Amino acid sequence: MKLNPETEIIELLAKTILVAARTAPKGKGIDDIVTCLLDDKECAELANKMEELSDIKGMKFLLRDAKNVRDSDAVVLIGLKSSGASGLDCGACGFETCKGMLETKKVKKEFSGPHCMIKYLDLGIAVGCAASKAKDLCIDNRIMYSAGAAACYFEMMDADVAMALPLSVRGKNIFFDRPSTR
Incomplete structure (x- = not known):
């Protein structure tokens, strides 16, 4: 008898969720989406980087979100x-023209930009498709700017902008009753 075998399949389900991001519609059919699945060591590293970014930027909600990343069963990044x-x-x-936007020096903070708004929409659609697939699979999740920002800021992934989707398979949603960060 295997007790709680559902926890053994999270990596496969996370990859399935990333398939939803990959196959999401893209403007003009051009795929500029980058995906990755973090292992346990990388999840811990990301949580540490989120705490470091909280110190740098003074954004306290990163501390709460870092705890969620640590407590997650898996984390996917979509950038x-x-x-x-x-x-x-x-x-x-x-910008008046695409050429004007492309010729502008990029700003690098948590993310780099500007980029074409159509590309940002592609990212949003991909992240939404991934979150929807996670919900279809009954996996608790939360889209996190904070974890994506830390992944980009510390160059943990080769992306200009990213969002994270931590995943959890528990009896209680770990992303629900989170403490306020005021």
Whole structure:
């Protein structure tokens, strides 16, 4: 008899969740999405980096989120490594033309940018598809700017912008009753 065998399949399910991110619709069919699945050591490292970034930036919610990352059964990162612009000259990025945006010196903080708004939408759709797939699989999850920001800031993944999706298979959702960080 195996007790609690559901915890043994989390890596496979995390990969399934990343399939949802990969196959999400992309603007003009150009895939600039980067995905990764962290192992236990990398999850601990990410949580440490989140605490370090909290000290650097003074953002206390990173401490709460770092605890969630530590307590997670798996963490996936979904990022954007932009290869250009859509060529629509839509202005959503704040520039008159795509060429103007592409010629602008990139700012590097937690994330680097600006990027084409269509690329940001692609990232949002990919993250939403991943979170939806996690929910379809009955895996508790939470989209975290904080963990994605730390992963980019400390160059744990080759992405310009990223979001994290920590995953949990427990009797109680660890992302639900989180303490306030005011």
